[in-house]
Amino acid sequence: MAILLIAEHNNQSLKTETHKVMQAATAIGGDITVLVAGCNCAAAASEAATINGVSKVLVADNVVYEHQLAENIAALVAELGKDFSHILTAATTTGKNFLPRVAALLDVAQISDVIAIESADTFIRPIYAGNAIATVQSTDAIKVLTVRPAAFRAAETGNSAPVEAIDAKHDAGVSRYVSEELTKSERPELTAARVVISGGRGMQNGENFALLNGIADKLGAAIGASRAAVDAGFVPNDMQVGQTGKIVAPELYIAVGISGAIQHLAGMKDSKIIVAINKDAEAPIFQVADYGLVADLFTVLPELEQQL
Amino acid sequence: MKILVPVKRVIDYNVKVRVKADQTGVDLANVKMALNPFCEIAVEEAVRLKEAGTASEVVVVSIGTTAVQEQLRTALALGADRALHIETDLTLDSLQVAKLLAKVVSEEQPGMVILGKQAIDSDNNQTGQMLAALTGMGQGTFASKVVVNDGKVQVTREIDGGLQTLELTLPAVVSTDLRLNEPRYASLPNIMKAKKKPLDVKAADSFGVSLESKVTLLKVTAPAVRQGGVKVESVAELVDKLKHEAKVI
Numbered sequence: 375m376a377i378l379l380i381a382e383h384n385n386q387s388l389k390t391e392t393h394k395v396m397q398a399a400t401a402i403g404g405d406i407t408v409l410v411a412g413c414n415c416a417a418a419a420s421e422a423a424t425i426n427g428v429s430k431v432l433v434a435d436n437v438v439y440e441h442q443l444a445e446n447i448a449a450l451v452a453e454l455g456k457d458f459s460h461i462l463t464a465a466t467t468t469g470k471n472f473l474p475r476v477a478a479l480l481d482v483a484q485i486s487d488v489i490a491i492e493s494a495d496t497f498i499r500p501i502y503a504g505n506a507i508a509t510v511q512s513t514d515a516i517k518v519l520t521v522r523p524a525a526f527r528a529a530e531t532g533n534s535a536p537v538e539a540i541d542a543k544h545d546a547g548v549s550r551y552v553s554e555e556l557t558k559s560e561r562p563e564l565t566a567a568r569v570v571i572s573g574g575r576g577m578q579n580g581e582n583f584a585l586l587n588g589i590a591d592k593l594g595a596a597i598g599a600s601r602a603a604v605d606a607g608f609v610p611n612d613m614q615v616g617q618t619g620k621i622v623a624p625e626l627y628i629a630v631g632i633s634g635a636i637q638h639l640a641g642m643k644d645s646k647i648i649v650a651i652n653k654d655a656e657a658p659i660f661q662v663a664d665y666g667l668v669a670d671l672f673t674v675l676p677e678l679e680q681q682l
Numbered sequence: 683m684k685i686l687v688p689v690k691r692v693i694d695y696n697v698k699v700r701v702k703a704d705q706t707g708v709d710l711a712n713v714k715m716a717l718n719p720f721c722e723i724a725v726e727e728a729v730r731l732k733e734a735g736t737a738s739e740v741v742v743v744s745i746g747t748t749a750v751q752e753q754l755r756t757a758l759a760l761g762a763d764r765a766l767h768i769e770t771d772l773t774l775d776s777l778q779v780a781k782l783l784a785k786v787v788s789e790e791q792p793g794m795v796i797l798g799k800q801a802i803d804s805d806n807n808q809t810g811q812m813l814a815a816l817t818g819m820g821q822g823t824f825a826s827k828v829v830v831n832d833g834k835v836q837v838t839r840e841i842d843g844g845l846q847t848l849e850l851t852l853p854a855v856v857s858t859d860l861r862l863n864e865p866r867y868a869s870l871p872n873i874m875k876a877k878k879k880p881l882d883v884k885a886a887d888s889f890g891v892s893l894e895s896k897v898t899l900l901k902v903t904a905p906a907v908r909q910g911g912v913k914v915e916s917v918a919e920l921v922d923k924l925k926h927e928a929k930v931i
Contacts, residue, residue: 443848444811444821467841471823474776474811483775483897486806496900501805505699506708509900548820548854552836552847565842569930593931611826611861612844618860620842626930643908647928649920664911664928667920677917682931 375404375494378455379428380447380463380473383410383418385440390566391464393425393528398521399462400427400529401491407432408535409454411447413440424531431537438545441554442468445546448475453542455480455516459494465520466565473520482514489525503617504640523565524623524644557612564615567596569626570645572615573608574600574638576631576652576671580608585672586630588679598622600632616641631671634659651675683793683830683852684739685728687762688783688813689721691746691753692803705901708803717753720798722760723858726865727828728796729761736830737793739763743786745779747771751881758876759868765879770886772893776804780812781891787817792853794835799824799857810857820850824859 377399382389392408399406406427410419411434419433432454438446455461455476463469465487477484489507490498496511497519564570571586571593583597590597598615599608615622617640627645632638634650634657642648643662650663653670660666667674693699693708694716700709717725731737742757743766744750754765768782787795800807814821822828822837826845829836830852838847840859850856868876886893914920924931 441846444814444823448815467824467839470807471811471821474808475815475821477808478777478780478812478815481777483777483895484806484808484812485897486808500905501902502693502699502708502803503805504905506701507903507905509903511898511900512896513898514896546818546820548818548851549822550849552849554841554844554846556844563843610844611840612842626924626928647924647930648908649924660913661910662908665920665923666911666913667915667917668913674917678921681917681921 375402375459376457377402377404377406377460377462378458379406379408380451380461380469381408381410381418381422382464382466382468383412383415385412385415386417388418388421390528391466391523392422394523394526395462395464395521396425396427396529397526398488398491402460402494404459405429409434409451411439411450413437419537423535423537424533426530426533428533428535431535433537433539434542435539436543438543441551442472443549443551444472444475445549446544447472448479449544449546450542451476452479453544458516460517460519462519462521465522469520473518477518480516480518482516482518483512484518484520485510485512486520487522488519489522503637522621524621557610561590562594562596564596564598564613564620564622567624569593569595570598570615570622570624571595571628571630572598572600572632573603573630574632575602575606577603577608583609585675589675589682592679592682600635600638602635629659629663630675632659633657634662683737684741684790685731685737686787686790686792686795687724687728687740687742687757688795688797688809689725689742689744689753689757690718690798690801691715691744691750692718692801695719695802701902701904705903707899707902715749717756718798718801720800720858722865723860723862724796724798725757725760725762726863727858730863731830732761741766741790741792743768743783745770745774745782745886754881755876756868758879759873760866763879765881767881767883768886769883770893772886774893775895775897776806776808776812778891778893778895779809780816782886782889783809783813784816785889785891787813794853795855797855797857799859810855814855820854821857822848822850822854823857825856826859826861828856828862
């Protein structure tokens with residue numbers, strides 16, 4: 375089997391999602407080639423070469439790939455992908471954007487959001503917002519999969535695979551990058567953090583989210599939010615943990631003032647340890663929490679920060 | 683400009699999903715069905731573009747059994763002008779759906795296709811991107827803002843790190859995210875009017891598209907249930923448990 379893994383990166387460095395998809399690729403088994411498509415992305419390519427299990431890194435370094443425009447990336451991946459049995463990438467907004475386009479160009483189905491590999495042709499994925507788990511088998515010649523990073527451990531590094539430049543310029547000419555507004559933060563990314571602390575509607579307003587900062591600093595945690603908190607305008611939507619936001623599975627998840635709607639649980643229920651802090655003892659979040667504390671968050675948070 | 687809005691009939695998002703005992707799927711017998719929430723946002727956006735004078739006609743299309751006509755009527759009541767029902771008893775993959783929609787695109791020649799980013803049953807998030815690939819159109823997925831101007835559309839997209847804005851040449855495919863708009867409720871007069879709006883029916887096998895899927899659903903199971911733990915009495919006890927019992931801090 376020959377597997378093509380499309381790396382996720384920001385041209386300078388590789389995202390940890392790539393290491394996690396690598397674990398899924400290793401579970402399928404076979405010769406694994408990583409594609410780094412970007413612009414001035416040599417550093418990201420060298421980083422990809424260090425992941426254990428990678429046999430070769432291909433670099434397509436061209437200005438047309440700078441912003442990962444789906445039209446251009448998909449044309450490149452579809453051209454390269456013909457010679458592979460599997461094409462994998464992370465089920466992030468980048469992967470979800472371009473990979474179905476690749477599948478259609480190759481005239482094969484895509485299996486989305488894979489959470490476990492049963493065999494080289496059989497995969498497990500959540501449906502109905504995680505309320506049901508489907509096992510599917512594909513007889514397509516090329517299996518195209520997006521992989522949910524939170525469901526896999528990151529592959530180790532230490533390898534030094536060869537890096538090969540490829541000269542391929544695909545410019546569909548139908549889309550153009552205009553701008554990006556990325557949330558700047560010194561904290562780890564939600565999907566990569568070992569600890570996540572999230573606030574819900576119980577936080578009452580955006581200013582109160584500052585109460586989470588001290589705790590996040592002490593634990594090296596990322597700060598998230600429930601959809602209720604996002605919809606109420608307390609915090610930006612990229613902080614949202616849930617079925618329609620980020621799917622996280624940290625070692626420790628602390629839910630503060632979050633009731634535990636199904637859509638939020640779908641985004642965090644695979645966390646190793648869940649802590650719930652809520653003054654409503656009947657909140658559904660307590661049904662999934664390993665440790666529940668029924669108390670007013672405004673007295674608990676300062677105390678918790680102090681005791682850590 | 684004509685806007686094509688493909689929509690899907692799915693289980694109502696308020697219904698608690700139950701897996702069938704024989705593991706063949708989810709129990710849909712006597713369950714409330716509805717227009718997929720992301721599709722509803724797509725219909726709303728198209729209707730707003732028409733109300734703003736940007737679009738001239740909104741055409742909705744759905745694929746499935748006769749039952750999908752209920753959702754097409756809902757979309758007509760929300761303001762779409764006419765509907766197309768592509769009839770089949772088969773459960774199709776996103777690829778087959780995209781191929782059928784590509785045929786509709788070549789017949790209707792819309793200036794823009796707006797559709798939901800995913801359906802809340804299969805959670806695939808594929809159809810829009812696949813349709814864009816098959817028709818050679820540009821794509822603006824997970825849209826939270828859509829601005830049409832002079833043969834182009836600027837789409838602001840919800841991405842993992844924040845927001846990204848792209849400019850696409852029309853015709854283009856736009857897939858909707860939750861924050862694009864808040865769909866209206868259909869008024870009673872509009873529901874009555876919708877009954878008289880045109881709804882064409884075509885057989886799926888009349889499009890010359892292979893409807894065979896290469897993906898087999900082997901089984902559907904319920905997710906592992908997470909057991910609740912203990913309640914702690916104080917912050918001190920919580921910190922102690924996290925340090926010495928769970929060993930995560």
